[in-house]
Amino acid sequence: MEDYKYLFKVVLIGNAGVGKTCLVRRFTQGIFPPGQGATIGVDFMIKTVEIDGLKIKLQIWDTAGQERFRSITQSYYRSAHALILVYDVSAQPSFDCLPVWLREVEEYASPKVLRVLVGNKVDRDDREIPPAVGEGFSRMNNMYFIETSAKDCSNVDKLFQEIARELIQDANSNDGPVGQQDTTHLDGAAEKSWSESNCCKS
């Protein structure tokens, strides 16, 4: 149960009320909490996914969108392997703020971080941002793009699966991107066999 191969840190950012917490809750617990209150500071969830038979542990840090918590949330960017930048497709302001968020990412996150743009709440009828606009923005800024809905669960699992897949590729290709050294050493299976092989000596 603990024999995961990789551990990745994923941080969600974006304006307040775009549905970051709901995305995480949907993914980790499979629920859509109605009337979710504003996150305070930083929330933490963990989820193990399986990609091509490899167990991947995702540490998901769900940050508060409110400006006043920026001091603490920024400190979480640095160690992230992947940053999920969320906006609300039914709220133009949340999309307009994306450049500001990107500047913050440039400033505080590692340059090698995997950046994903997510347009959330596609279930809503009052869509303001067409998919093409979001995609155009993501292409311009060299990001991955996906549209999700935490409410009807569309694309949520896919989002995290893709992130995990991408991160594994990164990890394999350059043999240790950010923080890889300290994330891979916890290999449960290896430990187990090691402890059993020593048991006769006792």
Add this chain to the structure above:
Amino acid sequence: MSVWSTLSDSSFLEMLDSVLSKCDASHCCCGCCAALRPRYKRLVDNIFPVNPEDGLVRSNMDKLTFYSMSSPEKLDRIGEYLAQRVSRDIYRHRNPMVIIAMEAMDQLLLACHAQSLNLFVESFLKTVQKLLETTEPALQILASQSFVKFANIEEDTPSYHRRYDFFVSKFASLCHSNHPEVDVLNSLRLAGLRGIQGVVRKTVSDDLVENIWEPVHMDKIVPSLLYNMQHARPRRISNDDNSPNGLPEEQVDSENGARNIDPSALAENCLRELVGRASFGNIRSVIKPVFKHLDLHELWVPNDFAIYTFRVIMYSIQVQYSYAVVENLMMHLDTSSRSRAKVRTSMANVLAKIIAIAAGESVGPSVLEIVNSLLKHLKQSIMSPIPVDDKEAVTDEKHFQESLISALAEFAYHLPDYQKIEIMMFIIGGTPGTGKSDPENVPAETLLQHMLLKCLLKVSHKYKSTNFSTSLPLTFLDPLLRTSLVQDAYVRVLVQEILHCLLDRHDNRSKLKKPSVEICDLNLAIDKCSRADSLFYKNHGSRILVNLSESLDLNNVTRENIEAIYCTAALICVELATDEMLVDILRWALAVQDVALTNTMLHPKNRLSLHVVAISIVTLASHTMNVTTLVEYSSKVVSARNGSAPHLLNFNESSAESIQQDAISPECLLDFNAIADCMKEAGRDIMGMIPLQGPFNANQRYSWADSSVNQPSSFTDLSNINLDGSESNTSSPGLARRYAEEEVTFEALKKVLAEPVESRREAEYEKRQVICEKFRNTPFQQLVASSQSKGDVLNDTLNQILTRISVMPCGQPELNAVQHNNQSLPHYGNNFPDLFVY
């Protein structure tokens, strides 16, 4: 033999028995145990009860502890096995088992010795992490409790590979818990805070492990602590002076972890501990997140919380570093120069509140650095363009300036006296000088003068003058006197007030605020004048008096100016009671009276005031110096005035306009000859007492030059011509000051020595008398015409003088500024504006 055999048989059996039983107990024989499990695993398994509710099986736990202590090499495997069991139990949601396992781990951790713990700790921390990764509050709290226990163990072997980023991140996140149930929320936040405390304790003591002071960690830790602190009971924050200085009132015992502790109290404790452990290099990384947090949460206005936080920091930081906090706050003020004035005011207020704490530890350059930075902000604020019509912005900016000044005063107050002097000299050095300004900047510069002098006044208020030569060194006195002659009347009042603070050693200044002839009613505290004082007077006294009369003669003299100048003169009278002073002050009084009589440009009210000043100062001087003849004379004049001109005694006479200046009868005026007679009668030295009837400036100058030891008193033709020039000024608004520096040649000196002093004086006097008469009696138009015709001659003369002055070294102490702002002869000003500046 048989006995032997039976004996040996029985002993053998016993032995076998014991071996077997031992064997049985230890399960070492493979045949005896059901499962082929190593001993440590069986020992671990045995500590778990069949029924989870029963809790840890104590006796078996003791066995496990004993085993791991006697064979420490097995400890790491025990740890691994326990960790494995815990993660399985977490997975299966068997929480009671998890709790039991953690209890066992805690006990093993405490029981076993440091050397053997290293690998065990790895599994222990892995388990704690696993607990923290769950979503269940109970397990997270349990994890933080275990972690704190671990943090309190002192390991003596460094562990280079151990990392704490996850713990810092997770504990910080716990501190922001948003659990719907208040109780759970509180205990989660407490758990987070304790965890942070644990991480800090664990890492600061050991240089080899992770550096907790890295911004990565501090940016998480500090905001978490502050976030919890800001939700403290209002009492805690607003409790101004009592609570945060010493230790907090409730000592939190993190081990026993009473449930009802307020997270804010614990957070405050954590912050104290953290700040207390910070070394100089780490202060910045602790303080920076504080600023960021206060900025983002908009906690500067109102600033209760900011003050509270900084109090906590200042009182818990290692004292030698406290000024670094002040410096950082100042830097933050620098960076937020574009934020609202209210925010900056609040910051400056915080600064004012905490700067005193740092003052005790500031030494050398850091003091001036702080002062400099404060002054820089003040200047910036004054020079910053604010739309005048925006009333609110203007007042806000004013508040900001005032809080900066009070911060500076607060800082100075807590410094030793010698540093106060240094600060005062520094401030006066930064004050814009007279005449240096370019015309557009005049209002701003005047404002700056106001502000800086206000600073100076605040500092000097706190200063306790003892020895004048230290409190008024030449380098300070000089610029101060120069500033006392600027155009702005209010600035001049401020300068006089500063002089009051510095001159007054016996708290007399409040009694001498207004001129009064009722000296006895004032209850003045008078001390004997010391040798050092009289030396000071010898060196500087007359200069101060000259300066006072010059500033009385400025054309925009106000009532406040006159009062302030009187107060300064009176303080000199009281504090520097020497014979020399008496002579000078009498002469000064006569000169003042002379201005009152001759200067028609003055407001009639002010001219009357000057009469009051003159008589008051003579009365005061005669009393303090105890010259009976003079006391009698002054009371005679007073009674004469009482009879015929009571308006010359009362400063607040309102009907001044109606009274004609000429109507003053001679017995109401101070008479030089009478005073000189009094002095003679009293056996006082009247050397240097010369008649003072001519125009004030010229006489004044002459007499000072004459009495001053350093200055030769030979008047060349050149200076006489110049005197004429200044004569013409007296009847016109404006002032004429001139430095009577002469060419000191052997011939000149010889001449001075050879000539009988009296005769030369006589001649001078007569000459002046003639001029004086001429100016009094000829009509004004004619005077103007004649002085204009003289203009060219004067111009040349001045040119000559000025070329000489420019050759002279500037730092020469006796060199006075030469300044003309004569309205009737504007070409003076036009021709030499720059050269007058010094």
